[in-house]
């Protein structure tokens with residue numbers, strides 16, 4: 001949190017590494033703290049006479065998360081927190097956490113958890129973009145861990161136990177291990193949030209078409225396009241991520257050409273495509289359920305440079321289209337600057353809107369905006385486990 005380092009990266013970097021079981025326990029505790037840091041601080045507040053050193057605050061938050069959210073037995077939660085603080089603070093941590101244990105989960109009741117657990121800049125930006133009811137619903141959705149969503153390879157049978165959502169995604173409960181599902185090694189499916197599966201579907205790639213997939217790794221959308229029978233060129237700038245994309249395609253037995261290049265400078269050797277998918281890099285504020293570290297990694301000042309990069313990528317995507325070719329632009333962000341504002345970017349590039357029709361988003365008709373874009377949010381399908389927040393818009397090149 002303090003060093004603005006992604007949670008997975010911080011866990012991977014621990015000296016000596018962690019056994020799989022310990023890593024998953026550490027992940028569970030850290031994720032609970034990241035999701036609920038504001039609420040946990042509010043519970044701890046009355047027991048602290050002065051601000052403790054940062055490391056002590058983290059230990060207190062972890063202990064409180066275990067006691068109030070994860071059901072860890074009090075002796076283990078308190079003992080674990082006491083063990084990681086410098087000796088002079090052991091008494092304080094022990095005393096505070098014993099009082100938190102005494103209060104129990106009721107200590108969280110009556111707090112304005114939605115506000116406490118959302119950084120103010122995100123709250124005000126979502127309030128402005130999506131309205132007062134939506135901002136509360138979005139924040140509430142972030143309290144819950146996301147389910148495991150799968151996209152099935154064509155012809156593959158559905159692994160037992162999953163729920164088929166109206167858009168075709170197969171959903172398993174949070175915590176399901178994908179590698180343990182039958183069919184994983186054979187490439188019968190890949191992990192892809194229900195909302196993340198929509199941009200490639202809306203591009204509607206067909207057999208015989210040529211499609212460029214810009215910003216492609218780890219390749220969930222490349223796989224969808226290749227599975228639809230199109231000839232796909234996947235463009236990815238980061239060599240490590242490009243390698244992961246190749247590995248994923250090989251597990252799925254799908255093929256795509258992979259170009260390791262900056263998509264803003266890539267000219268495809270002069271080729272023009274029937275369709276282009278641009279899944280642009282963004283703040284990823286639509287993925288907080290899956291990545292509760294995002295609010296600690298991103299700040300308001302990160303938005304304008306990312307929005308500018310998205311505009312440059314959109315211009316590059318437009319240049320790659322044949323006359324009349326189709327373009328889908330997507331970001332996994334809830335920020336209007338990274339979504340709705342790009343309708344103006346596209347218009348300035350001479351792209352024509354190709355509005356999404358409600359029947360193209362079964363069960364999500366309400367997510368189709370009057371302008372014909374798709375705006376998903378984590379609180380949509382809340383009773384089924386929600387979905388990532390995506391902005392998706394479709395355009396056509398003039399002519400053709």
Ligand SMILES: C[S@@+](CC[C@H](N)C(=O)[O-])C[C@H]1O[C@@H](n2cnc3c(N)ncnc32)[C@H](O)[C@@H]1O
Pocket residue numbers: 214215216217218219220221222235236237238241261262263264279280281282
């Ligand atoms: C949102 S992720 C893409 C997810 C991917 N489309 C999928 O469905 O699995 C964005 C990706 O864009 C890559 N990227 C960022 N800027 C790029 C650029 N200018 N050219 C090519 N790739 C870029 C990043 O390395 C990252 O892998």
